[in-house]
Amino acid sequence: MSILLYRIDDRLIHGQVVVGWGQPLNIRLLILVDDLVAASDWEKELYKMAVPPDVEVRFVDVPTAIRDHAKYAADPRPGLVLTGDITSMYRLVTGVKAIGSVNLGGIHHRAGRSEKLRYIYLTPDEEGQLKALEAAGVEVTAQDVPSARAVPLPEVLEGATR
Amino acid sequence: MNEQSGGGPDKARAIVVGHGEFAGGLVSAVGQICGMADKLVVLSMMGMTPEDIEGTIRNQLERTGARVIFTDLPAGSATIAARRIVKDTPGLVLVSGVNLATLLDFVFSTDVSPTDAARAAAERGKASLIVVGR
Numbered sequence: 345m346s347i348l349l350y351r352i353d354d355r356l357i358h359g360q361v362v363v364g365w366g367q368p369l370n371i372r373l374l375i376l377v378d379d380l381v382a383a384s385d386w387e388k389e390l391y392k393m394a395v396p397p398d399v400e401v402r403f404v405d406v407p408t409a410i411r412d413h414a415k416y417a418a419d420p421r422p423g424l425v426l427t428g429d430i431t432s433m434y435r436l437v438t439g440v441k442a443i444g445s446v447n448l449g450g451i452h453h454r455a456g457r458s459e460k461l462r463y464i465y466l467t468p469d470e471e472g473q474l475k476a477l478e479a480a481g482v483e484v485t486a487q488d489v490p491s492a493r494a495v496p497l498p499e500v501l502e503g504a505t506r
Numbered sequence: 507m508n509e510q511s512g513g514g515p516d517k518a519r520a521i522v523v524g525h526g527e528f529a530g531g532l533v534s535a536v537g538q539i540c541g542m543a544d545k546l547v548v549l550s551m552m553g554m555t556p557e558d559i560e561g562t563i564r565n566q567l568e569r570t571g572a573r574v575i576f577t578d579l580p581a582g583s584a585t586i587a588a589r590r591i592v593k594d595t596p597g598l599v600l601v602s603g604v605n606l607a608t609l610l611d612f613v614f615s616t617d618v619s620p621t622d623a624a625r626a627a628a629e630r631g632k633a634s635l636i637v638v639g640r
Contacts, residue, residue: 355556358583390589394581452555
């Protein structure tokens with residue numbers, strides 16, 4: 345088994361992640377890649393309590409995730425790698441160079457972002473990072489829950505499925 | 507985040523927040539059963555950033571004076587936000603995993619403080635989960 349999903353979700357560990365994806369994929373290893381959370385014992389405890397007891401969660405910053413990615417991929421348990429923002433995932437993917445696909449799970453509205461899908465809002469810089477990932481051969485799709493259609497990045501950027 | 511509640515600010519004793527229409531449905535059921543939905547403020551967190559969820563809950567707590575937050579899922583983003591608020595707000599209680607039995611017990615417990623009522627209601631809610639059949 346290996347890492348089954350690389351997801352960007354600004355809510356980090358929450359219902360869609362641990363239940364919506366975690367249960368059907370039988371996730372047993374969750375890697376939360378977030379520099380701020382990794383640096384705070386309180387934040388780690390906060391999110392640890394949101395994880396089912398049969399799932400191991402590790403909190404790491406981006407450099408650590410790049411360094412240890414091969415270990416995560418070799419772990420026999422089904423795994424999920426999660427970042428809270430596009431920049432962190434972009435840094436991870438470009439640092440590892442062995443990640444084939446990225447799931448956009450939830451990037452919500454804030455100043456400077458425009459709506460692409462109901463659950464995806466992007467700034468021009470974020471759009472550029474996602475385009476760069478695709479140009480590097482990484483498949484980028486938006487899909488909040490497993491039962492939804494995986495929307496390819498070009499469609500996301502057009503906002504065609506609002 | 508949308509507020510749907512019945513009750514004025516001086517009547518609300520708790521905020522109910524959850525995924526989808528969960529909170530509105532639950533409070534609607536409270537109103538149908540006992541007509542006391544005005545004790546509860548409903549919030550839906552659809553389409554919100556974590557910061558917006560937290561900010562909206564804080565605003566509603568301040569506006570209504572409510573001292574209790576009910577959320578649906580322990581792993582939910584509303585629960586995460588509420589735990590951040592509880593951390594720096596003395597006298598505030600969070601109950602996650604709320605169900606109808608919990609809310610009904612809570613709204614009827616008017617002779618004790620809202621936080622004491624919430625603790626007792628949580629026990630009633632746990633006891634209401636039963637399994638029948640083989």
